[in-house]
Amino acid sequence: MRLNAKQVAACTGGTILVEPLDARSLMTGVTWDSREVQDGWLYVALPGERVDGHDFVAAALRAGAAGALVMQAPDAPTQLLAREMGAAVIEVAATAAAITDLAREWRSHLHGRVIGVTGSTGKTTTKNLVRDVAAAGRSVVATAGNQNNELGVPRTLLAADPETEVVVVEMGMRGAGQLAELCDFVRPDWGLVTNVGESHIELLGSRDAIAAAKAELLEALPAGTGRAFVNGADGYAGVLAERARLAERGIPCVAFDGAGRPGDAAAPAARVWAEDVSLDAEGRPRFTLRAEGLTQAPVAEPCALSLRGLHNVSNACAAAAVGLALGLAPAQVAGALASSLPEAGRQEVIAARGGFTIVNDAYNANPDSMRASLATFCSLSVPGRRYAVLGDMGELGDFAAECHRGVGRAAAALPLDGLICVGELASLIAEGAEGAGMAPEKITRAAGVADVLGELDVLLEPGDAVLVKASHFMGLERVAEGLVS
CATH class of the missing domain: 3.40.1190.10 (Mur-like, catalytic domain)
Structure with a gap:
């Protein structure tokens, strides 16, 4: 992005409350996280349920923001700070919509x-x-x-x-x-x-x-x-x-x-x-x-x-x-x-100090990716045993029960030595696996991360491998973190 304050105000329908020291200076980046601000960037104050970005306008200006996009005029000390820093303050009706307006304008460039x-x-x-x-x-x-x-x-x-x-x-x-x-x-x-x-x-x-x-x-x-x-x-x-x-x-x-x-x-x-x-x-x-x-x-x-x-x-x-x-x-x-390498949390293979291997795929999950991850895990050459820790999948609505049972049936067909199911919906993975013939003693139902870590602490030995997979809201990356620490 290379837009000056006047251009930003024009494409967002905004009003410049504080003029920049140099009207020709360009804003070269955008963020709504004051901790990410770099010199010359535009800080966008987004309202939120728990945190209001307007509370961090001053911090963004001190960090080098060339401008701030707000929905309400900052207090007098913050406006004075903007003038001292030579930064612009621009008021718009809705800052989230203004980001789209900026992108729409910039796309033409x-x-x-x-x-x-x-x-x-x-x-x-x-x-x-x-x-x-x-x-x-x-x-x-x-x-x-x-x-x-x-x-x-x-x-x-x-x-x-x-x-x-x-x-x-x-x-x-x-x-x-x-x-x-x-x-x-x-x-x-x-x-x-x-x-x-x-x-x-x-x-x-x-x-x-x-x-x-x-x-x-x-x-x-x-x-x-x-x-x-x-x-x-x-x-x-x-x-x-x-x-x-x-x-x-x-x-x-x-x-x-x-x-x-x-x-x-x-x-x-x-x-x-x-x-x-x-x-x-x-x-x-x-x-x-x-x-x-x-x-x-x-x-x-x-x-x-x-x-x-x-x-x-x-x-x-x-x-x-x-x-x-x-x-x-x-x-x-x-x-x-x-x-090309995988991102953290996506089929990330970690060698733990205990001599076992963790496959951290806890970033997100749906039925298709769950089955693919299980198949990939079982294709790895593992000298010991294989354990899968599977959690709830979200956004499945009325199809959730059958989708979770289907993942359980897929797991039962693979060479797993243990299946740990975390969460209310994941209990249906356990149900599907048992119904498809997986031995009940191989299946554990866990309420949360602490229970999983306790179970794995007993089970895991050098040479074993464990897969961790669930929708992101389950927070099962903490299982991988707990096994490494």
Whole structure:
């Protein structure tokens, strides 16, 4: 972002309460956390249930903020401080909405390609892979972590410079129309949908409705110049393409598939897929990356991932499709895929002092990612025993009971030596596992983190491995932390 106080006020409908010392000085970043402020940034005071950002305007100014966006005039000492620091204070009707207004304005200054990434599962990992692949040959800005909501999405755009060649925007949603609202100011050039699964089924009610909501990203692509990337192994690939009227609007579709050459469901103009897939002893995939329609000659490039799990082959093929479409060489794409690392809390393998291994995947969970994580865990070469600690999954509504039982049935089919289920809904995982034939003595129902740690303290021995997986609200990362400490 490079906007002066007058421009900020104009695009947000704001009033400048305190003029900056230099009207030409540009604000070069944005944050609503006073602890993150850097020199020249704009601090946005967001109201909250527990904390009001207006209470930290003075702290932000002292930290070097070039301006503050507020909904109420600061007290006299804070306004005096702003004048002393040469900073602007701008009053708007709603600071959260003003962030979107800023992003909408700044989007018109971006000359690079903006790529939207969404999907029921794998969107953060895929966004990271796209970021890393694109960075092999282009300047890139991408969504930090999983900041894919109405605040994080505009912040991603505001983090880019006009010269940034690729902006990768992860876009989350919980209901119909939300992606369309984000796309209204993001204005994506390309769109990638990782898959259509069961995440957010609580609000949408069916996978058909989820597909319709995900298609909003592809519907927002510009006719004639846009490009869509869809999962050819997903039964909804054709539905997405048809709903977004890709063929009718002259938008080429690239199909990717981690398990073989994609079919014709989405009428793809190009295909990217994996062949000869295998896992090493640590569950990391090895495969041959194949592609046609994106390069002058068909691609057959050996690939090896640092990420674990077969499900990441599909994510890697999605990122490879984007990289090849950007004009990167297959060897560049393969090298970037090999060096891309998981974020903390996502299939993070930790060697504990007790001689056992922790697989920390407690950042988030839904039925699809839970099954994938269990399969990946059981593909690891483990000299001792395997224990899975599974917690509640959120946002499943009326489908919650069956979804949890389904995960239990999946767990029962795998070589687990113990299953610890944490939480009220997770007790249904235990029920599903026992109903599918897992021995009752292998199953433990736990009320909270302390109970889990107590159980594992008795069970774990050198050479064993433990998987920790649940929706983020369960806080099961504390299990991993407790085992390491």
